[in-house]
Amino acid sequence: MADPMKIRAAMTDDVIEVKVLMSHPMETGQRKGADGAVVPAHFIQQVTATCNGKTVMSAQWGASVSKNPFLSFKFKGAAKGDKVIVTWVDTKADTRSDEGVIA
Amino acid sequence: MNLNRRQLLKSGGNASLLAVLMGAGLLKPGFAFAADWNKSAFSATDLAGAIKGMGGSEPTPSTEISFTAPDIAENGAVVPVSITSKIPNTQSISVFVEKNPNPLTAVFEIAEGTEPTITTRVKMGQTSNVYALVKADGKFHSAVKEVKVTLGGCGG
Numbered sequence: 001m002a003d004p005m006k007i008r009a010a011m012t013d014d015v016i017e018v019k020v021l022m023s024h025p026m027e028t029g030q031r032k033g034a035d036g037a038v039v040p041a042h043f044i045q046q047v048t049a050t051c052n053g054k055t056v057m058s059a060q061w062g063a064s065v066s067k068n069p070f071l072s073f074k075f076k077g078a079a080k081g082d083k084v085i086v087t088w089v090d091t092k093a094d095t096r097s098d099e100g101v102i103a
Numbered sequence: 104m105n106l107n108r109r110q111l112l113k114s115g116g117n118a119s120l121l122a123v124l125m126g127a128g129l130l131k132p133g134f135a136f137a138a139d140w141n142k143s144a145f146s147a148t149d150l151a152g153a154i155k156g157m158g159g160s161e162p163t164p165s166t167e168i169s170f171t172a173p174d175i176a177e178n179g180a181v182v183p184v185s186i187t188s189k190i191p192n193t194q195s196i197s198v199f200v201e202k203n204p205n206p207l208t209a210v211f212e213i214a215e216g217t218e219p220t221i222t223t224r225v226k227m228g229q230t231s232n233v234y235a236l237v238k239a240d241g242k243f244h245s246a247v248k249e250v251k252v253t254l255g256g257c258g259g
Contacts, residue, residue: 015218030204045140059211062145064203066181066224074218
């Protein structure tokens with residue numbers, strides 16, 4: 001299990017801006033390690049964000065998203081105090097889910 | 104008929120690749136790729152192939168996409184990109200780095216009620232054109248920007 005994500009959700013007027021910082025190596029499968037062997041690919045493939053049971057953003061990623069990915073998006077239709085839940089699934093079928101409270 | 108042949112070749116290719124990956128222990132048997140991860144789009148090596156994988160055709164250049172990326176990236180491992188679409192009914196926003204080995208970087212599905220704006224960070228192997236692709240009403244629109252990558256240089 002990977003380290004927790006940092007999630008900030010801030011509301012201005014009726015728009016909620018969510019910023020997510022994930023902790024993940026995002027190996028492309030192209031890089032060689034110190035021993036000269038290719039480091040196998042290991043990256044996040046799918047990211048989903050839900051709020052009040054509704055999917056507000058879903059993404060599919062390839063290997064060329066940066067290490068420890070950062071993501072920010074905006075949505076409407078929630079109130080302060082609601083929770084935004086972000087889930088990712090990677091190529092090893094590891095998954096992690098964290099939540100942030102809208103402030 | 105031609106199309107059938109193409110599809111057959113494509114599926115055959117994918118199956119053998121999968122077998123190789125499994126053999127190398129990269130994929131646990133029994134675990135297929137995450138449900139609807141768009142393998143054909145992400146393994147495409149050119150813009151047309153990636154868009155075809157997403158079920159679209161030739162994108163039309165659009166000035167309605169505001170696309171922010173640095174002119175010069177000193178560190179190709181972390182290139183911030185920001186895309187905002189002003190096209191109505193935006194369904195998805197994608198990032199495509201032309202000269203990366205797997206150019207399609209990310210596809211963000213925009214749900215109803217979600218603003219069509221995305222910020223993230225991507226890796227770039229070398230100086231390349233970066234495309235922002237916006238799917239709206241089933242059609243693809245694009246904006247392009249060249250990002251120069253200076254690896255280990257002094258920012259020149």
